Amino acid sequence: MSFRPTLDFLLYDWLDAESLNGRERFADHSRETFDAVLDTCERIAREKYAPANRIVDTQEPRFDGERVILPQATHDAHAAFAASGMLSAAQDYEIGGMQLPYTVQAAANSFFAMASVSIGSNLLTSGNANLLLVHGTPMQQEVFAKNEFSGRWAGTMCLSEPQAGSSLSDVVTRAVPDGDGFEADPLGPRYRLTGNKMWISSGDHELTENIVHIVLAKIPDAQGKLVPGTRGISLFIVPKRMVDTAGALTGERNDVALAGLNHKLGWRGTTNTLLNFGEGRFPVGGQAGAVGYLVGQPGKGLHCMFHMMNEARIGIGMAASMLGMAGYEASLAYARQRPQGRPVGPAGKDAAKPQVRIIEHADVRRMLLAQKSYCEGALALQLYCARLVDEQKTGAAGPGGVADDARLLLEVLTPIAKSWPSEWCLEANSLAIQVLGGYGYTRDFPVEQYWRDNRLNMIHEGTHGIQAADLLGRKVLMEEGRGLSLLADRIADTARRASAVPALADDARALTDALAQVQSATRAAWSTGEPRDALANAVPYMQAFGHTVLAWIWLDLAHRSLHGGNAAVTDPATVGRLGAASYFFRYELPKIGAWLRVVETRDPTCAELPEEAF
Amino acid sequence: MSFRPTLDFLLYDWLDAESLNGRERFADHSRETFDAVLDTCERIAREKYAPANRIVDTQEPRFDGERVILPQATHDAHAAFAASGMLSAAQDYEIGGMQLPYTVQAAANSFFAMASVSIGSNLLTSGNANLLLVHGTPMQQEVFAKNEFSGRWAGTMCLSEPQAGSSLSDVVTRAVPDGDGFEADPLGPRYRLTGNKMWISSGDHELTENIVHIVLAKIPDAQGKLVPGTRGISLFIVPKRMVDTAGALTGERNDVALAGLNHKLGWRGTTNTLLNFGEGRFPVGGQAGAVGYLVGQPGKGLHCMFHMMNEARIGIGMAASMLGMAGYEASLAYARQRPQGRPVGPAGKDAAKPQVRIIEHADVRRMLLAQKSYCEGALALQLYCARLVDEQKTGAAGPGGVADDARLLLEVLTPIAKSWPSEWCLEANSLAIQVLGGYGYTRDFPVEQYWRDNRLNMIHEGTHGIQAADLLGRKVLMEEGRGLSLLADRIADTARRASAVPALADDARALTDALAQVQSATRAAWSTGEPRDALANAVPYMQAFGHTVLAWIWLDLAHRSLHGGNAAVTDPATVGRLGAASYFFRYELPKIGAWLRVVETRDPTCAELPEEAF
Incomplete structure (x- = not known):
């Protein structure tokens, strides 16, 4: 490759x-x-x-x-x-x-x-096991996490329900104590769960001996009522097959039944399921209800779950980026060998001359360079975020230390790491189809599948709209805006270093200007203090924020490529990186103006249109 | 509906x-x-x-x-x-x-x-028959066109070949006179064709008794060589089954064989085929070679073909627009009934309250209004162009007459009518998926199919890149720029009328400004006189041009909705149209700045990057 x-x-x-x-x-x-x-x-x-x-x-x-x-x-x-x-x-x-x-x-x-x-x-398996390492008991780690890490068992995350997708506070799966002595089960306080979980990836299969579901459910109060909102949510381990404390299968099925497979547009290598918990099809000890072991404190389930959210979202960003990269490579290889047409202008008028390869056409090059700038930039951002995860875990501790800064930067960057590649590397896949023309539209070439597979990434692990609300409604505000300030400092630092390199000075100015626009729009969005006003255009805000972050990444990559100097560059890889950076600054970054306009003015056109007028 | x-x-x-x-x-x-x-x-x-x-x-x-x-x-x-x-x-x-x-x-x-x-x-059938009405002999019209119009037979257009897609000058299908007296066949000068035709829609099926292929092929010169370029191209009627002058099937198959069906990403209701002409599988009169009857003059084939291009391209634009509309309706219906989440801000904090329907969320409304503005605007443009076809055919004749103006305006608008909906109503379909979330990604809902079907429209009947080169390389230049001037006059006229309506005055100014930007970019692109410079960014030019045209359409629709006055509007359909127009002016039209920047500067970033640097 x-x-x-x-x-x-x-x-x-x-x-x-x-x-x-x-x-x-x-x-x-x-x-x-x-x-x-x-x-x-x-x-x-x-x-x-x-x-x-x-x-x-x-x-x-x-x-x-x-x-x-x-x-x-x-x-x-x-x-x-x-x-x-x-x-x-x-x-x-x-x-x-x-x-x-x-x-x-x-x-x-x-x-x-x-x-x-x-x-x-197997992101879900390792994410699931990681969560248990933080919030599980030593026994839960020994029995469940270790067997997931070894690949003997697989893991899932059971959050959504048919009526509760983006809105997890509306989960209605119930968990009730499983009889006398339920607290004393060595695998954790034992409950019986009933409910339906939707969109569960890898929810059922025979790839592994067992499947460890991590399930969000609510424990009813004394009156049998569920606490509304996310406060009532607890977390449970629900194995598909019952196990003992040594991690051996007992031979009994747990009461978790596959209710249906979802038939998807793409991403078909992974099963996606509707699971019924506790419908009585596989009674354990003769009793209906899926056996689940509480993880962490009751009512703290969503908090525990969020622990693994950042890494999961970086995982989605990586998936989107690499689907884009796969399309880029496929369309680049095609463009290098496919003859079609002749150059524009007088040179191309002689039809007796052989056709040129399509990589010689300006518009094909534009489509290739756009893909390169989207996908390599996106990959760089994912790795940057991954590096922050390492900083957070192993950097100097304490307030204002490397680890704490990394944590906060990650909070701000994660919605971008997840959403930006989902949108732009999907666009890259569409460009890859376009480069191949009619052939790209057939299933004889891989690019149409990349495009279908990639369309999922704006939806799962928090939709685009959810990411945008998280960014503008929470992340840029948290800790009095310190996350955004940290990011601004890093962007300013890159711009300062790049401005010393003549070849990059214009781009450094453009980045500085873009950052100022984003900061100003952030203030303008929140100037009335009304979430309804601020968030009316959260997605355009996120698009502009994302393009600014990517411009920063590209400028930093360009600066590093030049080793901070300005010597003539001949190495093709470096020339290509500088070309992709140039493309991003000339063709992409200027787009932020249109997106930020509606944010700055808190444009109410969409929010206020009467429903019957749609 | x-x-x-x-x-x-x-x-x-x-x-x-x-x-x-x-x-x-x-x-x-x-x-x-x-x-x-x-x-x-x-x-x-x-x-x-x-x-x-x-x-x-x-x-x-x-x-x-x-x-x-x-x-x-x-x-x-x-x-x-x-x-x-x-x-x-x-x-x-x-x-x-x-x-x-x-x-x-x-x-x-x-x-x-x-x-x-x-x-x-059956666009191809009626297009094919229309072409024969213009260029065919009375007998060809009687036998072939009439039987197509009645639905007894179907028609195709056989242009592309495996090595000649966008580049039709590279067609190598050969047509040689079919023996003595070939000129005298009552169905037209009779030739024998050999070659392969790729991407032939409806190239084989049993929906009709017969299929009338219209085929581009070259007649070799005395030395047996094909004339390079489009000059050498002639047009032939090649029926799947042989017919007599009364339009009856003779019972003999013509030598046209299905070589393969293309397996596509979408648009699967129409067969798409590779056809072999003259491979000898179905010899006519014991002789290999598909029998074809010349239409029009030898060497004028592409000219004849272009006759039907405008209508075919409007047909594609209509297809793209209506796929968008279908997605809009499906996602609007879903958004009106699907409960999920609560309002932002304090009002939404009470999780005990029932969920609201997602049409109440600002971001969902944004996605719906974007779809509405793309699809209704695109449909309006198609109908406007269709009206121009009527003007061209039945309006006052002569230079500077209604008919001639309509012809020239159509030349300029057709690349937009074809390309703009292909791009933006595809985006609308993606937004429809997004509104449905996970459900939109499944095949239980129709929106994913609309998206797959619509992806074809940027490819067939001339790719996006071909449309853009046609627009900037030919259409805005032809007849000394008179087409662009005609369009500019109509845009200015709409802006002038709208500027008298206070509610539309800002948008009228924005439109006037956008038009000036497009005109200035057109001049800047051609300022060196080098096609290579001018066309380096033809697609961004077309995107900006298209958005300006759509802004014009929306302003004109808004003006008509208000009946040229400024009275308070309460009718939901009118409120909706004004909302969609507002959306377009606030969220969409400002995007043209970024696209035109690279056109104005004739940005060479993509064109000049060395091949090995990709």
Whole structure:
């Protein structure tokens, strides 16, 4: 894959991943161990994932009444992935991990996202196990988390319900204590759950011996009523098959039944399910109700869940970025070999001359360079955020320390890391189709599938609208705007360094100006203090914010590419990076004006149109 | 369908379609006859097309080695459409037509595009027959065109070849005279064709007794060589089954063989084929070579073909617009009934209150209003162009007359009518998916199919890049820029009238300013006189041009809605139209600045990046 040098540049030259080895946690690592991980993942992705990507699209998961059937290729890819140890790569040595920096783990996972996003790299399983490492009891960690990290069991996250998608406060799955002594179960306080969970990815399959569901549910009060809102939500481990304290299957099914498979536009390698909890189909001990073990404190479920949200959202951003990258590579390869048409102007008038390859046409180059700027920029942002995760976990502690700054920066950047690639790397996939023309519209080429797969990313893990409300309604305000200030400082720092390089000085000024516009729009949006006014145009705000962040990333990449100097550049990779940065500043950043206009004026056109007028 | 009142407003209030009845050709018509046609088409679309739309997506065309199998629903829809007489609605009475204005025909066809675009309204059949009415001999018209208009036979357009898609000058299908006396065949000079044609829609099926292919091919010179470029292209009628001069099938197959069906991302109700001409599988009279009858003069094939290009491109624009409209209606209906979440701010904090319907959320309204402004605006533009077709055909003749102005305006507007809805009504379909969230990503709802179907429209009938080169490289220059001047006059006229209405005065100024920007960018793009410089950013130019045209359409619609006055408006449809116009001016038109920037500076970033740097 020609994308490996790009990854190496980002990881080593730009983010200086090797410097992480100076920290105690990563002291055993070196560029060699990082490269070995990357090589392994690149190989598995090439050998087991890429060849299966179309297979998993055409052989959708199906239910034979007993079992969910997936293609053999999915089983093979999953087994190879689990065997690689990547599920627990970032974990402590003592639980079988490699203590790999998250930055390197994220980079390694990019290969799988690019080769077959919907077979995937088991983000939910590792996210689920990670959550238990923080909030679970030692026994829950031993029994559930460890078996997930080893790949023996898989994990899910059961949040949504048919009537509660974006609005989790409306969850109505009930959890009641499971008889006398329920508190004393060694696996955790034992409850019986009843309810329906919708959109559960990997909710049922035979890839692993067991599936560990983490389920949001409400414990009724003394009157049997559910507490409204998110306050009432608790978290439970609900295994598909019952297990004992040694992690052995007891042979009994838990009362969790597959109620249906969702048939999707794309991302078909992963089952997506409606699960019924406690309908009585698989009574445990003769009694209906899915057995669940409480994790953490009652009523703190959503708080526990949020713990893993940032990493999950970076995971989605990475998926979107790499789908974009896959389309870029496919369309670039096509454009390099497909002859069609002749140059514009007098040179092209001679029809007796052979056709030129389409990469010689300006508009095809525009579509390729747009893709490059979207996808490489997005990948850089994901890795930057991953680096912040490492800073947060291993940087100097205390208020104003590296770790705390990283935490807060992550809060602000995560909605962008998730939403921006979902929108723009989807656009990249559309451009990839366009480069291939009619061929791109057929299923004989992979680009149409990338586009379908990528369309999910603006929806799951919090829709675009949810991300935008989170950004403008919460993240830029929190801790008195300190997160936004931190980001502004970093942007200003890049602009200052770049302004010293003549080739980048104009772009540095444009970035400084864009930042000022975003800050001014933020103030204007909130100038009435009314959330209704401020948030009326939260998505255009997020689009402008995102383009500004990406311009910053590109300027920083350009600056690093020039090594802070201004020497003539001839290396094609560097010329390409500078070209993509130029493209972003000339074609993309100027778009923010139109988006911010409606934010600044708190434009009420959409919010105030009477319903009957639509 | 709630869209009918919109159509009526556009047709009768805005375009004053009834006034066409003042012309001799349409003198027998009235609002009643127009409405009867619309009612019939609306009913057929509702009864035969809409219920089949998912069926034709899931039951793709397949070839059993003998025949192409389509679902029964397609046969039923096709039969009902043919029986309606719509195939020849715009034709003269003497050949069985209704002498319906094209404006009304286009409006009527919108129902089919909305209900099931890929079953379609046989655009190719009527386009093919129309071409023969202009360029064919009386016998060709009698035998081929009439049987197409009646629905007994279907038609295709065989332009592309595997190596010649956008670049038609590279066609290599050969046509050689078919023996002695070839000129004297009553059906037209008889040739034998050999070659492969790619992307042929409806290239094979059993919906009709016969298929009339219109084929681009080259007649070799005395040395057996093909003339390079488009000059060498001639046009031939190649029936799938041989016919006699009475239009009866002779019982003999012509030498046209289905080489393969293309498997597409969407638009699956229409077969798309690779056809082999003259491979010898079906020898006629014992001899290989597909029999074709020359249409028009040798070497003038592409010229003849261009005759039908404008209408075909308006047809694509209409398809894109109505797919957008279908998504708008589906997502609006969903947003009106789906409860999820609560209002922002203090009012929404009480989780014990029931959820609100999502149409109450500002961001959902933004997504709905964007769709409305894209799709209703696009439909208005298509109908405006259709009205120009009527002006061109029946308006006052002579230089500077209504007809000639209409012709030239159509030349300039057609690339926009084709490209703008392909891009923005596709975006509308993406927003429709987004409104439905996870449900929109499943195949249980229609919106994902609209999105897939619509993705074709930026590709067929000339890609986005081809349209942009046509606009900036040819249309705005032709006849010394008179087309652009004509358009500018109409835009200025609308702005002048709107500026007298206080509620529209700001928008009138914005439109005037946008037009000036487009004109200035046009000059700047061509200021070096080098096509390579001018066309380096032809697509961003077309995007800005398109947004300016749509802003003009919306201002004109708003002005008409207010009847040129400024009285308080309470009618919901009018309030909605004014809201959509407002949306377009506030959220969309300001985007042109970013697009025009690179045009004005003839930005070479994309064109000049070395190939190895991608």
